[in-house]
Amino acid sequence: MDGLSVDGLRVSIGGTYIIKDISFNVKRGRIACLLGPNGAGKTTIIKSIMGLMPFSGVIKIDGVPMDPGSNEFKKIVGYVPESPLLFDSLTVEETIQFISSVRGLGSEHSDWIKWLLNAFGLDAQARKLISSLSIGTRQKISIVTALMHRPEVLLLDEPFNWLDIASIVILRELLNKYKDNGRSILMATHMLDVAERLCSEVILINNGAVLNIVDSSELSKDKLEKLVLEETEMDKYVKAVLSGNQ
Numbered sequence: 001m002d003g004l005s006v007d008g009l010r011v012s013i014g015g016t017y018i019i020k021d022i023s024f025n026v027k028r029g030r031i032a033c034l035l036g037p038n039g040a041g042k043t044t045i046i047k048s049i050m051g052l053m054p055f056s057g058v059i060k061i062d063g064v065p066m067d068p069g070s071n072e073f074k075k076i077v078g079y080v081p082e083s084p085l086l087f088d089s090l091t092v093e094e095t096i097q098f099i100s101s102v103r104g105l106g107s108e109h110s111d112w113i114k115w116l117l118n119a120f121g122l123d124a125q126a127r128k129l130i131s132s133l134s135i136g137t138r139q140k141i142s143i144v145t146a147l148m149h150r151p152e153v154l155l156l157d158e159p160f161n162w163l164d165i166a167s168i169v170i171l172r173e174l175l176n177k178y179k180d181n182g183r184s185i186l187m188a189t190h191m192l193d194v195a196e197r198l199c200s201e202v203i204l205i206n207n208g209a210v211l212n213i214v215d216s217s218e219l220s221k222d223k224l225e226k227l228v229l230e231e232t233e234m235d236k237y238v239k240a241v242l243s244g245n246q
């Protein structure tokens, strides 16, 4: 099963490589989690795969090299950015209509979009301006807009941020189903409980490089916390802080 593959990804800013020759793949039917400290490079990896940052390397979907900026790529990929990127002056309804029109979605998508809006409790917000909504509600709209064209590959940057408990459970189960239907999902997260429940493999990142890729069937939550702290050497920092005088 092919899915998403990333080969030799490098990102240079001001002459310094902030992503250094990273390679991994996310097969169909798998969820890979990018885990690592703040500033490790998780968002940069996702943004470069989306074509939002200049990079070198090869991105393939199902074995086919893709140009991240192309329409073909956008049709098969869904993206939830670190913070919702929406137009403040549109209503929720207009936002959905706008994205449907840009993506050329026809009436065959209507039931699925209605289902998504209902699942995240957005029906009642239809006439409200984006600017008037809470950050959690904007995040739900960002998730709906990433899913409405039923993409084969999902790139999610901290998708659970700001969500209430019900939405966390709904998104978690939705992603599980999505994975079981043979899609590939790459997700950056700091939430170890989510990683433990959802991820097929954990890609540990630090200083712009892959430290390790671990199949999560081998990991319990406690082990995952220990693994992330030890592999990134954050354990030394945590010990030093906690053993200091307060």
Ligand SMILES: Nc1ncnc2c1ncn2[C@@H]1O[C@H](COP(=O)(O)OP(=O)(O)OP(=O)(O)O)[C@@H](O)[C@H]1O
Pocket (backbone or CB within 6 Å): 013, 018, 036, 037, 038, 039, 040, 041, 042, 043, 044, 045
């Ligand atoms: N546009 C930019 N200009 C300069 N440096 C950048 C830029 N974007 C990212 N970086 C640097 O690249 C490194 C990786 O940042 P990135 O946002 O990818 O980390 P992250 O793992 O997603 O962190 P977090 O967990 O805090 O979200 C950081 O050192 C950051 O300062």
